[in-house]
Amino acid sequence: MTAKEIRQAYLDFFKSKNHEVVPSAPIVVKNDPTLLFTNAGMNQFKDAFLGNAEPKAARVTDTQKCLRVSGKHNDLEEVGHDTYHHTMFEMLGNWSFGDYFKEDAIAWAWELLVDVFKLDSDRIYVTVFEGDESENLSSDDDAKNYWLKWVSEDRILNGNKKDNFWEMGDQGPCGPSSEIHFDLRPQEEREKVDGKSLVNMDHPEVVEIWNLVFMEFNRKADGSLERLPAQHVDTGMGFERLCMIIQGVRSNYDTDVFTPIISQIERLSGKKKTDSEKTLVAMRVIADHIRAIAFAIADGQLPSNNGAGYVIRRILRRATRYAYSVLDLKQPFMHELIAVLASEMGDAFPEIISQQGLVENVIQEEETSFLRTLEQGLKRLDDIIEQTSSTTIDGVKAFELYDTFGFPVDLTSLILRERGLDLDQAGFDAEMTVQKNRSRAATKMSTDDWVEIRKDAREEFIGYDSLQSTVHIAKYREV
Ligand code: ATP
Ligand code: MG
Ligand code: MG
Ligand code: MG
Numbered sequence: 001m002t003a004k005e006i007r008q009a010y011l012d013f014f015k016s017k018n019h020e021v022v023p024s025a026p027i028v029v030k031n032d033p034t035l036l037f038t039n040a041g042m043n044q045f046k047d048a049f050l051g052n053a054e055p056k057a058a059r060v061t062d063t064q065k066c067l068r069v070s071g072k073h074n075d076l077e078e079v080g081h082d083t084y085h086h087t088m089f090e091m092l093g094n095w096s097f098g099d100y101f102k103e104d105a106i107a108w109a110w111e112l113l114v115d116v117f118k119l120d121s122d123r124i125y126v127t128v129f130e131g132d133e134s135e136n137l138s139s140d141d142d143a144k145n146y147w148l149k150w151v152s153e154d155r156i157l158n159g160n161k162k163d164n165f166w167e168m169g170d171q172g173p174c175g176p177s178s179e180i181h182f183d184l185r186p187q188e189e190r191e192k193v194d195g196k197s198l199v200n201m202d203h204p205e206v207v208e209i210w211n212l213v214f215m216e217f218n219r220k221a222d223g224s225l226e227r228l229p230a231q232h233v234d235t236g237m238g239f240e241r242l243c244m245i246i247q248g249v250r251s252n253y254d255t256d257v258f259t260p261i262i263s264q265i266e267r268l269s270g271k272k273k274t275d276s277e278k279t280l281v282a283m284r285v286i287a288d289h290i291r292a293i294a295f296a297i298a299d300g301q302l303p304s305n306n307g308a309g310y311v312i313r314r315i316l317r318r319a320t321r322y323a324y325s326v327l328d329l330k331q332p333f334m335h336e337l338i339a340v341l342a343s344e345m346g347d348a349f350p351e352i353i354s355q356q357g358l359v360e361n362v363i364q365e366e367e368t369s370f371l372r373t374l375e376q377g378l379k380r381l382d383d384i385i386e387q388t389s390s391t392t393i394d395g396v397k398a399f400e401l402y403d404t405f406g407f408p409v410d411l412t413s414l415i416l417r418e419r420g421l422d423l424d425q426a427g428f429d430a431e432m433t434v435q436k437n438r439s440r441a442a443t444k445m446s447t448d449d450w451v452e453i454r455k456d457a458r459e460e461f462i463g464y465d466s467l468q469s470t471v472h473i474a475k476y477r478e479v
Contacts, residue, residue: 321408
């Protein structure tokens with residue numbers, strides 16, 4: 001099955017169980033001071049769970065664009081290191097608002113995976129919440145009993161609060177969860193080591209695919225839990241991981257969600273992903289980051305110097321740095337990946353087509369200016385080298401390069417090494433720690449640079465100064 005077919009089959013399945021198919025909410029969150037970006041399918045239903053709003057229907061399903069780059073769920077640093085955590089990913093979900101509960105949620109999850117998608121049931125493990133005394137929460141025996149209809153007891157694991165009590169952030173609706181994991185390892189390896197021992201161990205081939213959350217509580221600002229007025233179901237399945245399993249590959253990047261983007265990066269750079277491990281990692285990082293950047297811009301979040309815009313700017317620069325230093329791409333190129341995204345994802349997310357021109361122009365502009373900064377950084381590094389008499393370059397100076405010019409430290413050490421010089425890494429790291437603390441404080445701040453783009457805006461992008469008048473941007477400010 002292709003990715004498109006898998007997405008559609010998911011939605012069709014829940015439609016057949018009387019769910020209304022609803023669109024994804026924007027990836028940027030405008031009016032919630034506790035959240036910069038949508039980090040789970042349930043975000044848009046928060047008020048319905050809390051009892052503050054009527055849900056559109058008692059049962060809904062969708063695929064939600066998620067971004068996990070800040071706050072409680074931050075996977076940015078995993079990207080490039082593992083093959084199943086992305087910045088932007090799609091979360092397939094089905095919800096019940098005070099309608100069905102654990103029994104149906106579990107039965108349908110099983111039916112979909114085993115009967116519809118034909119996953120090998122011998123490779124599936126499930127987890128249930130073991131309870132938590134400090135919060136006065138009991139173990140989820142109901143969920144366990146419903147699972148026992150489908151799986152044997154030795155495939156059911158107990159999980160602690162960290163893994164089996166789902167929370168959106170520091171506040172909001174939450175509840176015990178039951179997760180489904182899949183063992184992708186070959187038969188010989190499965191015989192040697194029981195897959196059960198690898199669940200929740202961050203094993204690259206024993207991966208979590210689906211989280212069924214039984215929403216029963218609200219975490220209040222003071223940290224206490226209160227019962228919600230009704231019991232709800234909130235599920236989230238990683239679409240790219242599901243595609244990996246169904247398509248029989250070992251990495252999300254080998255599914256057709258990513259291969260068209262990676263092929264385009266290969267064409268543009270004249271390099272192959274098989275050239276070296278470093279090349280492969282760089283291509284994965286770029287393929288991942290371009291999705292995050294493109295969808296954030298399409299939803300109105302432009303790169304900027306603070307709040308959510310700064311997060312997007314940093315993701316874009318991270319991708320540019322990999323391209324510059326590993327793929328030798330010294331000219332803007334990322335905007336040339338947007339057409340691929342539009343043709344692969346435009347069916348499910350039409351905004352990527354309607355905003356294509358804007359997205360391309362913003363990215364090209366941003367890349368151009370960052371590449372200029374990189375060039376300036378190179379010159380500054382030359383000066384530093386000239387002015388230094390020792391063979392070790394001061395970490396504080398290297399940090400200044402990184403901080404002011406966005407000049408990557410790995411590039412600094414590479415250049416230094418080529419010239420027989422060393423970097424004072426400890427000095428650099430110390431400065432970095434100071435800055436990390438600062439930016440942690442910054443992401444806690446509410447955003448002040450939200451923009452809403454007219455739905456049909458395709459005007460020519462001239463630059464940031466004139467952007468507001470040409471694209472009719474309305475500014476919102478958090479209150
Ligand atoms: P993990 O333990 O792998 O980090 P999670 O427990 O943080 O996942 P949930 O919050 O339970 O994830 O989200 C529901 C599902 O979304 C997960 O079961 C997984 O399939 C998928 N998912 C979560 N984070 C990512 C990510 N960064 N990239 C791709 N898919 C993800
Ligand atoms: Mg996680
Ligand atoms: Mg998990
Ligand atoms: Mg989970």
